[in-house]
Amino acid sequence: MSSLGGGQPGEGGLPAAAPEPVDAPDRVKVGVDEWVAEAEGRRAARSGLTGALVRVWERLPAPARLAILIGPFAIFPFITNEGNLYRYGLITIIYALLALGLNVVVGFAGLLDLGYVAFFGVGAYLYGIMASGHSGHHLQAEIAIPIVVISTALFGLLLGLTSWRLLGDYLAIVTLFFLQAFVIFVNNANGGLNDFSYPFVGKVDLTGGSNGLDQIDPLNFFGYHITTTKGYYFFTLISITLLMTMLYFVNGSRTGRAWRALREDPLAAEVMSVPVNRLKLLAFMFGAATAGFSGTIYGAVQSGAFPGDYDVGLLITIYAIVILGGLGSIGGVVIGALVVNGAPELLRSSSNARFLFYGVLLLALFIAMRPWYKPVVVLLGTIAFGFAVHGIASAVWSRGTAGHIEGGGQLGRALEHWVLLPRNTSSIAGWAYFALIVAALVLTLLRGWWRALALIPTLYLASFVWENKLVEQVSGATRLILLGGLLVVIMNVRPSGIFGTSRVEIA
Amino acid sequence: MAALLELRDVSKAFGGLQVIDHLNLHVDEGEIVSVIGPNGAGKTTVFNLITGIYHVDSGEIVFEGDKVSGLPPHAITNRGIARTFQTLRLFLNMTVLENVMAAEYGQTKATALEAMLQLPRARREEKRIRKVAEEKLAFFGQRLAGYRHDQPAYSLSYANRRRLEIARAMATNARLLLLDEPAAGMNPHETHEITELIGKLRDDADYSILVIEHDMHVVEGISDRVIALDHGVKIAEGLFDEVATHPLVIEAYLGVRAEAEAV
Amino acid sequence: MNWSLFFGELVSGLTLGSIYALIALGYTMVYGILKLLNFAHGDVYMVGAFVGFFVLKWLGGPLAPAVTGWLAVAIMFTVAMLACGALGVGIERFAYRPLRNAPRIAPLISALGVSIFLQNSALLLWGPQFRDYDTFDLVGVKSYHIGTNFFISNVQILTISVSIGLTILLALVISRTRTGKAMRATSFDRDAAEMMGISIDRVISFTFFLGSALAAAGGIMFGLVFGQIFSLMGFTAGLKGFTAAVVGGIGSIPGAVLGGFLIGLTEAFATGYLPGGSVYANLYVFALLIVMFLIRPTGLLGSPVIQKV
Ligand SMILES: Nc1ncnc2c1ncn2[C@@H]1O[C@H](COP(=O)(O)OP(=O)(O)OP(=O)(O)O)[C@@H](O)[C@H]1O
Numbered sequence A: 001m002s003s004l005g006g007g008q009p010g011e012g013g014l015p016a017a018a019p020e021p022v023d024a025p026d027r028v029k030v031g032v033d034e035w036v037a038e039a040e041g042r043r044a045a046r047s048g049l050t051g052a053l054v055r056v057w058e059r060l061p062a063p064a065r066l067a068i069l070i071g072p073f074a075i076f077p078f079i080t081n082e083g084n085l086y087r088y089g090l091i092t093i094i095y096a097l098l099a100l101g102l103n104v105v106v107g108f109a110g111l112l113d114l115g116y117v118a119f120f121g122v123g124a125y126l127y128g129i130m131a132s133g134h135s136g137h138h139l140q141a142e143i144a145i146p147i148v149v150i151s152t153a154l155f156g157l158l159l160g161l162t163s164w165r166l167l168g169d170y171l172a173i174v175t176l177f178f179l180q181a182f183v184i185f186v187n188n189a190n191g192g193l194n195d196f197s198y199p200f201v202g203k204v205d206l207t208g209g210s211n212g213l214d215q216i217d218p219l220n221f222f223g224y225h226i227t228t229t230k231g232y233y234f235f236t237l238i239s240i241t242l243l244m245t246m247l248y249f250v251n252g253s254r255t256g257r258a259w260r261a262l263r264e265d266p267l268a269a270e271v272m273s274v275p276v277n278r279l280k281l282l283a284f285m286f287g288a289a290t291a292g293f294s295g296t297i298y299g300a301v302q303s304g305a306f307p308g309d310y311d312v313g314l315l316i317t318i319y320a321i322v323i324l325g326g327l328g329s330i331g332g333v334v335i336g337a338l339v340v341n342g343a344p345e346l347l348r349s350s351s352n353a354r355f356l357f358y359g360v361l362l363l364a365l366f367i368a369m370r371p372w373y374k375p376v377v378v379l380l381g382t383i384a385f386g387f388a389v390h391g392i393a394s395a396v397w398s399r400g401t402a403g404h405i406e407g408g409g410q411l412g413r414a415l416e417h418w419v420l421l422p423r424n425t426s427s428i429a430g431w432a433y434f435a436l437i438v439a440a441l442v443l444t445l446l447r448g449w450w451r452a453l454a455l456i457p458t459l460y461l462a463s464f465v466w467e468n469k470l471v472e473q474v475s476g477a478t479r480l481i482l483l484g485g486l487l488v489v490i491m492n493v494r495p496s497g498i499f500g501t502s503r504v505e506i507a
Numbered sequence B: 001m002a003a004l005l006e007l008r009d010v011s012k013a014f015g016g017l018q019v020i021d022h023l024n025l026h027v028d029e030g031e032i033v034s035v036i037g038p039n040g041a042g043k044t045t046v047f048n049l050i051t052g053i054y055h056v057d058s059g060e061i062v063f064e065g066d067k068v069s070g071l072p073p074h075a076i077t078n079r080g081i082a083r084t085f086q087t088l089r090l091f092l093n094m095t096v097l098e099n100v101m102a103a104e105y106g107q108t109k110a111t112a113l114e115a116m117l118q119l120p121r122a123r124r125e126e127k128r129i130r131k132v133a134e135e136k137l138a139f140f141g142q143r144l145a146g147y148r149h150d151q152p153a154y155s156l157s158y159a160n161r162r163r164l165e166i167a168r169a170m171a172t173n174a175r176l177l178l179l180d181e182p183a184a185g186m187n188p189h190e191t192h193e194i195t196e197l198i199g200k201l202r203d204d205a206d207y208s209i210l211v212i213e214h215d216m217h218v219v220e221g222i223s224d225r226v227i228a229l230d231h232g233v234k235i236a237e238g239l240f241d242e243v244a245t246h247p248l249v250i251e252a253y254l255g256v257r258a259e260a261e262a263v
Numbered sequence C: 001m002n003w004s005l006f007f008g009e010l011v012s013g014l015t016l017g018s019i020y021a022l023i024a025l026g027y028t029m030v031y032g033i034l035k036l037l038n039f040a041h042g043d044v045y046m047v048g049a050f051v052g053f054f055v056l057k058w059l060g061g062p063l064a065p066a067v068t069g070w071l072a073v074a075i076m077f078t079v080a081m082l083a084c085g086a087l088g089v090g091i092e093r094f095a096y097r098p099l100r101n102a103p104r105i106a107p108l109i110s111a112l113g114v115s116i117f118l119q120n121s122a123l124l125l126w127g128p129q130f131r132d133y134d135t136f137d138l139v140g141v142k143s144y145h146i147g148t149n150f151f152i153s154n155v156q157i158l159t160i161s162v163s164i165g166l167t168i169l170l171a172l173v174i175s176r177t178r179t180g181k182a183m184r185a186t187s188f189d190r191d192a193a194e195m196m197g198i199s200i201d202r203v204i205s206f207t208f209f210l211g212s213a214l215a216a217a218g219g220i221m222f223g224l225v226f227g228q229i230f231s232l233m234g235f236t237a238g239l240k241g242f243t244a245a246v247v248g249g250i251g252s253i254p255g256a257v258l259g260g261f262l263i264g265l266t267e268a269f270a271t272g273y274l275p276g277g278s279v280y281a282n283l284y285v286f287a288l289l290i291v292m293f294l295i296r297p298t299g300l301l302g303s304p305v306i307q308k309v
């Protein structure tokens, strides 16, 4: 049984919650009080350096916080000139912008919208239809953007209508299906043989089907074209700064409070004079419009819209950003976007990815394990373990050490003497991957020194799997595997997200 | 004087279960009326019907001369009826002050756009409702004062959560408060305090009050009039002493055998 | 009227429907007990199909099987169902159980994470390409016709009857066995059941085992019927399985089966008869879901949800 059910109330927690009235057996669910008490404990336990940082952060005035979050992005262009870095930075800000809208729907209003990225796609495609070589129209951005924003908001309204009847999981599935429907639609709406024939106009090539809608125009405001990545970078940065500021104000206003009240308890909110249905729609519309707007920028930046870009992979990425940053935290999305998108994008080559992998592993080890000497022991143990295994293998199983790390640099060369690199890895690595998952799960069941001990072969196994399998698909499957795992881990360890304040919920 | 709230022949069934059966009930301006009855009598259901959470099957509910049955809950609240919940439904992760301010939604008009741009009306309203919220909280003296304003609601003790629920209901600018077992789960001292508070709500703050309560000391202490329900039927109504000694009420609470012994 | 088209779509709808029904059963059971939308369920189904594929390979492949075709199929079913049952139990144990008292949204996001994790693990290990079940070589597909327009193959008969058989078996387990009773009690009121001494953890694990095993059976059936499987097959199928569960009334076992057949038939007939159907069939399924929600949010056989205040 996990510790959640019977955990010790943390110090500084509730005074063990008031006694329950005897006449209401259905009042509080079993285990909830402990959970509440634990959450309190976790909150109080944030002492030490992190705690101090958090407190300082919370006491800063809002403009200062905004400056700290956005400032580095603003000076970033002045310290680097590398085109690629620009582009990564730009995509990161676009994702942050997108996440900001999702944060309103999920974080503020508590509506689990899994169709969100469809609006991002709608934005890109709609702009593409209004301004591209593909469609033959070339609308100015000052007209096209308001049209996109209004239409996506209307789409949001339509999807939001389902939230009147559906809650929680039902809403999740309908919106997810909506995303699926969108993807199917754009994949096929090319006026081809199987496509719909529309009333009055017949068959039309709207989206270019699976080839995508290409030759999208750059944004063109009153005749001024944004053509450089730098231009888009600043345009998006200004947009996100404005949006964050406006969201900050909304959050503190009656609308923001009503959204949060609705997230906490829709029925109580309704009875406390909040027109819940209207506010749900508002949240959906707001989110959709933001997504549509960022989609337009994305379409213009990519000068095309491609169906694969707006699928579940993106959905997970954006959710990971919002959750990492903390549901309902405005500034958090910037950090979330940096971590989820920025880091892997910047370190796309496998040797950089290798640094990232071992770096994060080390960091996690030293953050998660107390006291300080434990991770040191584990680290040294793992290193020794690796050399031992390598030594034995080179004596009895020469195939196991025959492989090489391509372009691994210093770290790669060192690793060649440590990690096993069989020549024909495919099936061995597959089993090792499976074993690694099992080992990681078993770890969660162990406690104290047992866990530390078991960690040694697990870490070695992890690097074996990394070098022999995961590294092959860093930007594809591996990235999503890590994101998926991350979501599960965060939900289990800290359901409110890394930078969010913990929330307590009594069902 | 016309009744502030009136239930006319109201019925409600869930499936085959007749929970409220042709109930007539009224609350006059400035009155404190208690509803008593055994568990499952339908007391909370009456509140749910008045506040529009459930729809009446037949009959109508009239507030200040206007029919309110059929309106959505938030609209009913805006007319001037607010409630607390037996099962405490605070916005746990919002601060104490925010809980109260959230309930003032109906009395403000600034749109989200005005808030984004911080236009004058949004700022003015914000200032106003903050002041109102602080006033409502001040009603509870030290209990919800000062540093507590910025604490999350879940960190409050049980009794304080009940108080906050009342403060939140007050903030809707209601004229009629519906309190569902305000003293449940409180110790004798706190119960006494809540009894006084309910009196103060009427005397100092001019609320009319309909209250469900199991604790007979509280009922005795506060009620102008008591209504006893059983199986959704009004079995007695009148002053506390009349109702408390009414044979049907005793039967409802203690069962038929007990009545046979008592007679 | 073109009867051969009609019967063709009817049979393929029923076949599809029996696959969706098996997936829907898992959703419905888990939802009934945990009130959790298990997003990873569709991916368990995909894993089931792959386990079946590897079992077949291990048996020597369809061309040189170590055992006869039908026995091979039986072994594939058994191994895949056991393996996926274990997978389901593991997912629950590690991704959902620690979150039982956490905010409502947490297990959903965790489930989403598991789904992505499984899906991309499959991509990593097995690649995006199609894998062949070679049903023709494996069991020798035969087609029977009744009259001039009605055709049905032995694989389709197998699929439909295995699906119905498994459902009946499940219904028996739930209504007759002690664990089944515990399951029903738990789905009715988890806390009360716990206080009555029912081991909730065990019941939930068992539920996940059953549901995941059924999904695995569905995955293999897909492979047999269509001859091919791929790593991304779980997502859409999971979505439709859930739709089936919802349309039938979530929490209801007969509802899940009814919903499954309804979705299967909708898809098949949309493909055959509606404009753009061959590519947009899923849109029509989506439309069905929406309509269902509008007219009867609790599904065909679902009981109304009581929200007491
Ligand atoms: N939404 C609902 N659906 C079905 N039955 C309901 C619903 N709400 C209430 N009931 C039933 O109506 C009856 C009256 O319930 P109600 O909550 O009004 O009782 P009560 O008088 O407030 O009791 P208590 O003193 O325990 O609070 C009970 O039998 C209850 O089970």
Ligand SMILES: [Mg+2]
Pocket: B043, B044, B045, B086
């Ligand atoms: Mg009650």
